[in-house]
Amino acid sequence: MSDEQELGITESKEHSPGEWYAEVVRKAGLADYAPMGGFIITRPRGYALWETIRDHLDGWFKETGVDNAYFPLFVPESYLEREKDIVEGFDPEVAWVTKGGHDELEERLAVRPTSESIIAPFMARWTRSHRDLPLRLNQWCSVVRWEATETKPFFRTKEFLWQEGHTAHETEDEAWDETMLRLDQYERLFEEELAVPIMRGRKPPHDKFPGADMTTTVEALMPDGKSVQSATSHYLGQSFAEAFDITFLDANEEENVAHTTSWGLSWRALGALIMTHSDDQGLVLPPTVAPTQVAIVPIWQENTKDEVLQYAAGIAAELEDAGVGVTLDDRDERNPGFKFNEHELNGVPVRFEIGPDEVEDGRVTVVHRPDGETVEEERAGIVGAVSDHFDEVYDKLYAAAEENLEQNVREAHSPEDILGTIGRYGGYVKTPWCGDEACETAIKEEIAAEIVMVPLDRDEEPAGDECGVCGDDAEETAYFAKSY
Ligand SMILES: [Zn+2]
Incomplete structure (x- = not known):
């Protein structure tokens, strides 16, 4: 098998979307399947995308009063049982630890399916007076839900990465505003960073988060016609605060029960990103989240190699100084065609092609992923030009996804x-x-x-x-x- 064949995507997005998606994830180096069914290995290229999503959200959370914390992986059974809806809602999917070393545990420990039951008791301990509120905590972690469904990287795995935010407030209005603020931030992530248009709504009462008064959701439509629940934000009312004694003394020294919220976004956002934009050549990413935004492919003969490489290296350095994620692909052992295919497979949004003609004319040939649109730019203004190209690529991806949503x-x-x-x-x-x-x-x-x-x-x-x-x-x- 030649390298070219090995690189290429063989499945069709239109005709076999499931197999196509699995192939893109694997061949673009995002994830592998773990030896245990239902688990995946997130490879560095996949993890880098998750880090980008995390950094955006984490910054917005912190700007709006949220502090990060970390709670244990395990939840004692007696804690899980304190909120009956949580128990009933998650019971069939909970993984249990019953032994430590060779000894049976006195109390079973649940591997957290979500962390309300271990976080809320401490929110109760830390909340004494109205001056302690609002209390806003978030943790970045993984949770385990033992579902017996087919593994689909980033969409369906028994363990998945997410963030879970938990807040307590004095009044219903404040808790409701909090619920909507987080939904707004999730919407912003999809609309402004991932180029995925979403619909906002709430879950029907029979499908809300166990114990919640209301579950709000952002839903994204995939090209195969299926919806992805992309993030949820729950107004929990007072049921969790009552179950876990999150109470406070108000300004009149009277005891009140707090109103709480929780909200989460998992790496399904990554699945939605990959599935929405990618194509039969491989991964497609908007420049906003692509770790490598520009791949520079120099094209030389033996007698032009030095001048072409020098010219390309100057451009790479200038872009790097400007904060652009750039790679200069000067590998000797690969021809330009191979390099084009590889960068396309890996989802690099913009390619520069630089040969002797470009050097002589003081220009750069700029090629967009995914549509191959090719434009000549002046070498002199390349940093400004590349940022316009990023915007154009982003707009193309968003427009295609928006059209799919509007028509369906x-x-x-x-x-x-x-x-x-x-x-x-x-x-x-x-x-x-x-x-x-x-x-x-x-x-x-x-x-x-x-x-x-x-x-x-x-x-x-x-x-x-x-x-x-x-x-x-x-x-x-x-x-x-x-x-x-
Ligand atoms: Zn009916």
């Missing part, structure tokens, strides 16, 4: 219509809904689709008077979709 929100008003529309096109199908979970079940039994969200605004008029499934009075609009 449809309305239906009968079960046959809902099933037929999802079956034919995928995407989101809006229908008036009575609010009864049974109407979701009726659709789910026929096709693997569920209500992924309802409008955030509870007062919004439904899309019609009668439930699209049962015909009873509609209370709101349901968005049905297949989902990851």
Whole structure:
């Protein structure tokens, strides 16, 4: 097998999206499968992307009053049981430690499926008076949910990386504002850094986070017509504060129960990023998150090598000084065609091609990923020009994803219509809904689709008077979709 064949993506995004996605993840060097089913190894190139996402969010969290902390990996069973909805919600997916060395433990330890049960008791301990509030904590960690589903790197793994934020407030209004602030920050990450347009909504009552009053969500539509729940922010009301005694003395020295929130974004964001933009040549990344933003490929003959390399190295140095992620690919043993393919596979958004002609004319040939658009730029203003090219590439990626979303929100008003529309096109199908979970079940039994969200605004008029499934009075609009 030649190197060229080994590099290339063989599966088609359109015809076999699952296999294609797995191949892109592996061949672009993002992740490998671990020896235990359900786990993956995140390789340096994949981890670098996660770090970029983390750094953006972490900065915004800290700007808005959040402090990072770290809590143990294990949760004692008695702690997990203090909030009954958490127990019931996560019980089938909890991994347990029962032995330490050779000794049986007196109390089983859960590997955290989420950390409310270990964080909330300490929030209670640290909250005495209204002056201790708001209390805003976040931790970057991994959690384990023992689901018996097929492994899909960054979408479905038993252990996954995420951040979980936990806050306590004096009033419902403040906690609600907090819930929405975090949802806004998640939206900003997708819209302004990942070039993935999203829809904001809330989960239907039967699908909210266990114990929460309300779960809000940002949903992204993948090119194969399935929705990705990309981040969630929960208004927990007072149920967790009551279960864990998060109380405070107000200004009148009266005891009150706090209002709490939690919010999380996992490496599914990375999965959504990869799947949205990548193509049959490999990984595609917006310049905002690409570790290498520009690959410079010099093209020389023996008699022009020195001048071409010198010219290219000068440009590389100038870009690096300006803070651009740049690599000068001066490998002797690879020809330019191989290098083009490799940088495309690895998702480098912009390529510079520099040969003797460019040197002579004082120019640079700039090529965009993914569409191959080629532009000549003056060498003199290259730092300014490259930033414009980054914006253009970003806009192209966003526009393609936005078009996919806009064309794939449809309305239906009968079960046959809902099933037929999802079956034919995928995407989101809006229908008036009575609010009864049974109407979701009726659709789910026929096709693997569920209500992924309802409008955030509870007062919004439904899309019609009668439930699209049962015909009873509609209370709101349901968005049905297949989902990851
Ligand atoms: Zn109904």
